[in-house]
Amino acid sequence: xxxxxxxxxxxxxxxxxxxxxxxxxxxPDGVIIADADGRVVVFNRMAARLARVTAEHAVxxxxxxxxxLHDSDGRDWWKSSDPYGGLRIRxxxxxxxxxxxxGREILMAARYLRDQPLGELSRLVVTLxxxxxxxxxxxxxxxxxxxxxHELRSPLTSVKGFTATLLAKWGRxxxxxxxxxxxxxxxxxxxxxxxxxxxxxxxxxxSGRLEVRRQLVDLPDLARRLVAGRVAAGESQERxxxxxxxxxxxxxxDADKVEQIMANLVENAVRHGxxxxxxxxxxxxxxxxxxxxxEGKGIAPExxxxxxxxxxxxxxxxxxxxxxxxVKGLVEAHGGAITVGRAPSGGAExxxxxxxxxxxxx
Numbered sequence: 001x002x003x004x005x006x007x008x009x010x011x012x013x014x015x016x017x018x019x020x021x022x023x024x025x026x027x028p029d030g031v032i033i034a035d036a037d038g039r040v041v042v043f044n045r046m047a048a049r050l051a052r053v054t055a056e057h058a059v060x061x062x063x064x065x066x067x068x069l070h071d072s073d074g075r076d077w078w079k080s081s082d083p084y085g086g087l088r089i090r091x092x093x094x095x096x097x098x099x100x101x102x103g104r105e106i107l108m109a110a111r112y113l114r115d116q117p118l119g120e121l122s123r124l125v126v127t128l129x130x131x132x133x134x135x136x137x138x139x140x141x142x143x144x145x146x147x148x149x150h151e152l153r154s155p156l157t158s159v160k161g162f163t164a165t166l167l168a169k170w171g172r173x174x175x176x177x178x179x180x181x182x183x184x185x186x187x188x189x190x191x192x193x194x195x196x197x198x199x200x201x202x203x204x205x206x207s208g209r210l211e212v213r214r215q216l217v218d219l220p221d222l223a224r225r226l227v228a229g230r231v232a233a234g235e236s237q238e239r240x241x242x243x244x245x246x247x248x249x250x251x252x253x254d255a256d257k258v259e260q261i262m263a264n265l266v267e268n269a270v271r272h273g274x275x276x277x278x279x280x281x282x283x284x285x286x287x288x289x290x291x292x293x294x295e296g297k298g299i300a301p302e303x304x305x306x307x308x309x310x311x312x313x314x315x316x317x318x319x320x321x322x323x324x325x326x327v328k329g330l331v332e333a334h335g336g337a338i339t340v341g342r343a344p345s346g347g348a349e350x351x352x353x354x355x356x357x358x359x360x361x362x
Contacts, residue, residue: 030128034063036121038084050106050128063124069098069108083110088118097131105131151195155188198322201260202310205329212333214252214357219288220244222255223279226262230270239270245282252357257330262290264323265350269294273347287336287355293343307340327352 024031030047034040043058043066051058051067058066069077077098093110100106107129115122162181166173173181204210220242227240262279269277273294280291299307308328327350331338336354343349 030126032058032063032067032126032128034124034126036123038062038064038124040066047128050130051100052102063126067126068101069106070101071098077108083112083124084121088114088120095127095129107131148195148199152192155191158188159185198326201326201329202322205326205333210329210333212254212257215255217251217253217255217258219248219251219258219281219290222259223262223281223290226259226266227279230266235270239277241276241278243278243280245280248281248283248288249286249356251288251354253334253354257333258354261327261330261352262292264327265292265352268292268323268350269296269348272296275345275347278343278345284353287353289351289353291343291349291351293345293349294347295343295345296347298342298346298348299340304340308338 024033024042024044027044028046030050031042031044032040032047033042040058040061040063043053043055045055047053048055048058053066064078071077071080081093083093090112092112093108095107095109097105098108109127111125112121113123113125114120162185166178166181170178201210223242227237227242230240231237266277266279269292273296275295278291278293280289280293282289308324310322310325328338331352331354334354334357336352338350338352341349341351
C-alpha cells in the first residue's frame with residue numbers, strides 16, 4: 001500500500017523528533033486513511049480483518065463504499081456525520097458504536113486533518129476496534145454486580161432482621177437469645193467486610209495498582225499462626241500438618257498479602273477438600289515454594305485451566321468465585337507463579353513459588 005502516513009503531521013515521520021514512523025501495519029487497531037477526495041490510501045491488516053475487505057479491494061475506492069457504517073437506527077453514518085462537509089472547526093469524532101453492513105457492531109473513531117485551520121478536509125483518519133471486547137467487559141462487569149448483590153443480600157438481610165428484633169423485643173429476649181443474635185450480626189458483618197476486601201483486591205489487580213510492601217517474612221511462622229488461629233476458632237489441630245524442608249532463604253515479601261494467599265488456599269482446602277490439610281514449605285530456585293494439599297476428590301482435569309479465572313465455581317462451590325483469582329494476582333505481584341495439580345494423597349494441591357526479593361525493594 002502506498003499513500004499518506006498517519007503520523008506525518010505529528011512530527012513522527014522519517015526524520016521527525018521521535019524517530020522513524022511506526023507503520024500502520026504495526027498498530028493493534030484498524031486504520032483507514034482517505035485523501036482529500038475521499039479515496040482510501042491506507043488500509044491496514046486489522047482494518048481488513050474487521051471490515052472483511054482486502055486492502056487490494058479497498059485502496060483507491062471511496063471510503064464510504066469500502067466501509068459502509070450505520071447507527072443503531074439504521075441511518076447511514078457517513079451521511080449523518082458528513083466528514084468532508086459540515087463545520088470546519090471539527091477535528092475529531094469520539095469513539096462510538098456503529099454497525100457494519102452485515103450487522104456486526106464495531107467501535108469507530110475519526111480524526112479530521114486539514115492543511116490549514118478551518119480549511120478543507122485533506123485527510124480523514126478512521127480507527128476501528130472490535131466491539132466484542134467491550135461486550136465481554138460489560139458482561140464481566142454485569143456478572144460482578146450480580147455476584148456482589150447476591151453475596152451481600154444474605155448477610156445484610158440477616159443483620160437487618162436481627163437488629164430489628166433486638167430493638168423491638170429487647171426486654172422480652174433472654175440473654176442467650178441476645179448473645180446468639182449479636183454473634184450472628186458480628187459474623188455477617190465480617191462476611192461483608194471480607195467481600196469488600198475481595199472487591200478492592202480485584203480492582204487493584206485488574207488496574208495494575210496493587211502495591212507490594214516488602215519486609216522480612218518468616219513463612220513457617222506465618223503458617224503456624226494461621227493454623228493456630230483456625231484451631232483457636234474451634235477446628236481440630238489434627239486437621240492440619242505443617243512440613244518445612246531444608247534451610248529457607250531470607251524472604252522479603254508483603255506479609256499481609258502472603259498471609260492472604262495462604263489463608264485463602266487453606267480455606268479452600270478445608271471447605272472443598274477432605275482429610276488432612278498439609279502445608280509444605282521448601283526452598284525453590286532462589287526463593288521458596290509453598291504447597292497446600294488436601295485429601296479430597298481433587299479438581300477435574302478439564303476444570304484446571306479455569307480455576308484461577310474470575311467467578312470460577314464448581315457446582316459444589318459457594319462464595320464469590322473471586323478467591324483464587326485474587327490469589328493468582330497476589331502471587332504474580334510478587335514475581336511468582338501458582339499452579340494446581342493432584343496431591344500425593346489424591347486431593348488437590350495448590351503450589352505457589354515466590355522469589356526471595358531483597359531489602360532494596362522493601
